[in-house]
Amino acid sequence: xxxxxxxxxxxxxxSLIESMISEGRRTTESWGWTFLLWGxxxxxxxxxxxxGSSQIAWPVTMIAAFLVTWIFAALKKSRQPSTTIxxxxxxxxxxxxxxxxTLLLSFGMTGRYNFNIFVAIIGxxxxxxxxxxxxxxxxxxxxxxxxxxWLSVIAACFGTEQxxxxxxxxxxxxCQIVFGIYAMMADARRQRRYAQGGSHA
Numbered sequence: 319x320x321x322x323x324x325x326x327x328x329x330x331x332x333s334l335i336e337s338m339i340s341e342g343r344r345t346t347e348s349w350g351w352t353f354l355l356w357g358x359x360x361x362x363x364x365x366x367x368x369x370g371s372s373q374i375a376w377p378v379t380m381i382a383a384f385l386v387t388w389i390f391a392a393l394k395k396s397r398q399p400s401t402t403i404x405x406x407x408x409x410x411x412x413x414x415x416x417x418x419x420t421l422l423l424s425f426g427m428t429g430r431y432n433f434n435i436f437v438a439i440i441g442x443x444x445x446x447x448x449x450x451x452x453x454x455x456x457x458x459x460x461x462x463x464x465x466x467x468w469l470s471v472i473a474a475c476f477g478t479e480q481x482x483x484x485x486x487x488x489x490x491x492x493c494q495i496v497f498g499i500y501a502m503m504a505d506a507r508r509q510r511r512y513a514q515g516g517s518h519a
Contacts, residue, residue: 346407346455347508348394350501352387357494359383363422364487376422384419407451414447437474437482441467441489448493459500463493 359379366375421439425431445467452460466489473485 346451346457346460347501347505350498350503350505351390352411353494353498353501355386355498356383357490357498360490360494361487373427376425377427380419380422384415403454406454410447410450414443418443433479434474434477434482437486438471441470441474441486444489444493445471459497463497466492 359382363376363379366379418440421443425436445464448460448467449464452458452464470482470485470489474482477485
């Protein structure tokens with residue numbers, strides 16, 4: 319009897335863990351727009367820097383992207399209840415965001431950076447955040463993003479500045495823009511299924 323009860327309790331715990339992981343993935347999918355937004359922001363900052371205003375390009379672009387994210391996140395938070403796994407995901411990305419914001423703002427204001435080192439640091443930070451999130455959520459596609467970011471780190475450390483730039487732009491496109499669109503599409507599909515299920519109930 320005890321063995322049966324233990325098996326039932328273990329199955330209940332496993333089901334709870336699986337439901338939390340699924341909820342975490344759904345939450346991350348619903349934030350896919352932030353991946354896209356920041357990918358576009360990186361491209362804008364890089365393009366603006368190339369045109370000539372390198373000292374203000376990154377700070378202005380990052381502050382603008384942060385404000386847009388903060389406004390939409392505040393609106394979204396008021397409509398969605400918080401979950402433990404959602405808070406865990408938020409903690410990972412908020413910590414990474416503050417670290418990157420501090421780094422990019424400092425680099426942008428001082429102009430004291432080597433581009434290869436810049437790409438290596440950013441790639442390592444984003445690789446770590448994507449990997450941590452993907453391991454918690456058991457999400458292979460996001461772990462693929464971590465690998466792409468880590469490859470950009472290798473390219474930045476061993477390659478020329480031009481190779482580092484190509485690797486960085488490629489990583490931004492795949493891991494921010496493509497992954498962001500993928501997450502948004504997955505979220506839209508889930509909401510459509512939910513609406514259809516709700517309409518038949």
